[in-house]
Amino acid sequence: MKDIVEQLARYKSVHLNKKNIQTHFVGIPLIILGITFLLNVVAIELQSDSFSMRISLAMVIYALVACYYVFLHRTLALGMIVYIIVNLVIADFFASTDHIFSIGLALFLVGWLIQFIGHYFEKAKPAFVDDLSQFAIGPLFLMAETYFALGFEKTLEDKITPLAVEKRRQLSARLSE
Numbered sequence: 001m002k003d004i005v006e007q008l009a010r011y012k013s014v015h016l017n018k019k020n021i022q023t024h025f026v027g028i029p030l031i032i033l034g035i036t037f038l039l040n041v042v043a044i045e046l047q048s049d050s051f052s053m054r055i056s057l058a059m060v061i062y063a064l065v066a067c068y069y070v071f072l073h074r075t076l077a078l079g080m081i082v083y084i085i086v087n088l089v090i091a092d093f094f095a096s097t098d099h100i101f102s103i104g105l106a107l108f109l110v111g112w113l114i115q116f117i118g119h120y121f122e123k124a125k126p127a128f129v130d131d132l133s134q135f136a137i138g139p140l141f142l143m144a145e146t147y148f149a150l151g152f153e154k155t156l157e158d159k160i161t162p163l164a165v166e167k168r169r170q171l172s173a174r175l176s177e
Contacts (some may be wrong), residue, residue: 002133004073005159010143011134012164013171014124021145023118028138030111033087034063037104040091058091065136072140075153079143124171 002010015021039058046053062084068079094100103155119126127134 004076005156005163007072007133008141008144008156008160009167010131011127012160013138013167014119014122014127015141016164016168017122018120019133020118020122023114023121024138025142025145027047027111027114027118028142030107030110030114032139033090034104034106036087036091036101037094037107040088040095041101041104044094054092056088056091058088062088068136069140071155076140076147077084077133079147080140082137083143124168134145 015024027081036058039061040056043054043056046055046059066077066081066084069080094103127137144153144156144160147153
């Protein structure tokens, strides 16, 4: 399994254009919220005399994703866990809305449209085209970029950026052959 530097450098290699990154800061959260709404529709109710609890498919999947993030990088995972909880709370708030599935689908599709507009600016295909694990890295990339902008994890940033630029250079060289 690739480490956090390799994963984020791979993702960043096709996300070097500022306009593309900006579209991702809108598109990815819309996609994640849409997915959360869609997965929140599937749930089971656990009940006993003393408690009642709803467990959604979103909760189960995000718990697994959070474990993956913890494995990759604990500090970034902490931010991601907070972000995941916020998404789950929002989805739970809207769970009883009549058109929750349609809303989730619309958020998902609009998010992807914004993503593809960003890749038009980047003039590079999305990272997931060559590596499906990059679907899980996209949100983590945004968290890392947020940490970097706030001045955190400078050592990680110093490793990722040059490697991403080199990967992009290699990709460009292969495409021009």
